[in-house]
Amino acid sequence: MPSKEVVANIADVEMRKLHEIVDLLFIPLNVGHDEQQAWFRRALEQYESLAPRDGIEGMLAAQMIGTHAAALECLRRAAHSRERFADREQNLKHAQKLMALYTQQVAALNKHRGKGQQKVTVEHVHIEAGAQAIVGNVDSGAGKHNKASPAVLEEQKSVPMPEFEPSKLRRT
Template sequence: MTTSANHNPTASIASNNHAALAASPRVKLSRRRIRIDHPDPRAGARLLADALGAVDRDALDGLLKQLVKASVIGQEPDEANLAFMISMMKSIGPRDSIEAMLAAQMVCVHVAAMRSAFRLACTDDIAQQESLTRALGRLVRIYPAQIEALSRYRDNGERKITVQNLSVQDGGSAFVGNVTQHASVIVSEPGFAKATMDAGPIQAAKAGEGYRRPIDAEQAATA
């Protein structure tokens, strides 16, 4: 049997709630203290917590402090870098604590990868180039894994696969329709018939579309 599958792990990553993102306040650093830029501090904290997926003020403060430490450039927190990281977290749109922590890790890994790339471009030392190349390679491999982890968590651990081509050999059989597989158990949705082919391929581009049996010359003539 030959199948071709499409995986789209990033389909549900970005948040589409642009109004909520625009309403959430910015974060500024004042004498190494975190300040939420909003006329009403409590309302601003609630808006920012909703945007970052923090369940309460303690979770929000913890996330912001960790992001401040990760934003450091030259041993000092960088407000522009922090604003970028928070903006990226908002665009991911975490919906609970697990997604909030994973989104924070994603933006930190991205920032670390960009720093490694910058240092790699600025050094002529062979040993440093090799070390930075290895570090950059590990970081850029981690990021897609984080994206897939977030996507699978949002899909309750299910991986969506679309079968475009299906071939059945002589004496073989296939279910045509929507099929859900868990471990060694295969469940076919009611209403779909089992198609058994003596020879030739089955073409089922879309679920529920059925199959088309090749027509030989005699059938074509009588038709």
């Protein structure tokens, strides 16, 4: 069982993390205490849902909470009809930039976690008689539809399928 000092240090670290997250939020002055607490709980819930596993992920998760909150605030301000057109347009531009940044942060988190794209290079190919394969760059096209016409598809040449040898693959 950890000592009281260790438990106190853990509590201090967790409280500092909570303050860092809360400080990123824009909370209007006219919001009551209960509403503020709800905003804080929601931000902490979002942070915990990202389940940071190390310091880098923790810092990135905190930034993502701040970016998300700022983007929503820009969108909220743009939605108010009492704003001038130029102000609404500016808020929409800021929201768009923040949402693009958020997408980059998600990609960075996925890359750090090893969920980014991987590239496989085949160095040696053995072709067996009767097999077919495509020669060239191949994109898995997950979620994409092939827009080539049947005539174009018919014209594509195929070559014998190479023998698959996992030991010959090099990951980069």
